[in-house]
Amino acid sequence: KVLCATGIIAGLLAFFWKDTFNPESLSGARVLLTGASAGIGEQMAYHYAKFGAEIVLTARREAVLQKVVEKCLTLGAKKIFYIPADMSSPSEPEKVVQFAVQKLGGLDYLVLNHIGVTHFQMWAGDVEYTRWLMQVNFFSYVALATAALPTLEKNRGSLVVVSSLTGKIPTPFTTSYSATKFALDGFFSSLRHELIMQNRNVSVTLCILGLIDTDTALENTRGKVHLTASPAPEAALAIIRGGATRLQEVFYPWWLQHMCCLWVLLPNDRDQVLRSYYNYSSP
Ligand code: NDP
Numbered sequence: 001k002v003l004c005a006t007g008i009i010a011g012l013l014a015f016f017w018k019d020t021f022n023p024e025s026l027s028g029a030r031v032l033l034t035g036a037s038a039g040i041g042e043q044m045a046y047h048y049a050k051f052g053a054e055i056v057l058t059a060r061r062e063a064v065l066q067k068v069v070e071k072c073l074t075l076g077a078k079k080i081f082y083i084p085a086d087m088s089s090p091s092e093p094e095k096v097v098q099f100a101v102q103k104l105g106g107l108d109y110l111v112l113n114h115i116g117v118t119h120f121q122m123w124a125g126d127v128e129y130t131r132w133l134m135q136v137n138f139f140s141y142v143a144l145a146t147a148a149l150p151t152l153e154k155n156r157g158s159l160v161v162v163s164s165l166t167g168k169i170p171t172p173f174t175t176s177y178s179a180t181k182f183a184l185d186g187f188f189s190s191l192r193h194e195l196i197m198q199n200r201n202v203s204v205t206l207c208i209l210g211l212i213d214t215d216t217a218l219e220n221t222r223g224k225v226h227l228t229a230s231p232a233p234e235a236a237l238a239i240i241r242g243g244a245t246r247l248q249e250v251f252y253p254w255w256l257q258h259m260c261c262l263w264v265l266l267p268n269d270r271d272q273v274l275r276s277y278y279n280y281s282s283p
Pocket of ligand 1: 034035036037038039040041058059060061062064085086087088112113114115116117136162163164165209210211212213214215216217
């Protein structure tokens, strides 16, 4: 009964959500997108380009960014620039935002998507790696958002933060990664409250993704999980729609939302069920 009711509600929400998304609202929208050289970020760049947005892309690899830029131009991007930056360096986030504001004359969307190299393995005690990953996956998000808030506020803009199911439900082989994603939820969901309390018109959209078929995710999880990966272009579109319609949270695939609810409602045996999706042999 619970599943049936939640299914009906989800169907109605999906119908309503579809209706409220207006692709034309993105024509001329000024977007700063991180992690744009590969995977979901690259796919987001192509969608924004098709919608006629003005875009600044960032990631570390300049040659790859150039290729994405070229394709975006063929797809219809109104304006497009790129800036190579390594988000493990604390000085980069502010530089990147300054560059984007200078090139586009302001920002309507800040889409935070990059992640540092992720090891999909059991905890082996590398504290320094966890510290580094926190810098790339969390502190740089905080710094980018902080630097962009004034221009986003001026333009009634949107902050879009890409997270993961492992930022809502702890899963094996993801200790440090999961910690960075839980931190994003804590910080940005608290920030959302504060912006609303201060009548500052910046929306905050947290995107909860399941396994997506990007090269890095498939390589990391091969042989280790019994899960089917969803397509990156669809995930990218779900994120963009969620940001454009100012949703508080986006779940992709959609049923992850129910999984999160059931996780809280049915605490008995849930951990054992979850572990059954992972390949491992105990010593
Ligand atoms: P990819 O590994 O495919 O892409 C990561 C991007 O981040 C690349 O553009 C990479 O470019 C950039 N990047 C890597 N290191 C740095 C760095 N130090 N500084 C700046 N940029 C960096 O990731 P996905 O597309 O798979 O993931 C995108 C988002 O989706 C992430 O937030 C991830 O957590 C989330 N997600 C993905 C899932 C999946 O299954 N794919 C599942 C759940 C969530 P470059 O190497 O050029 O720097």
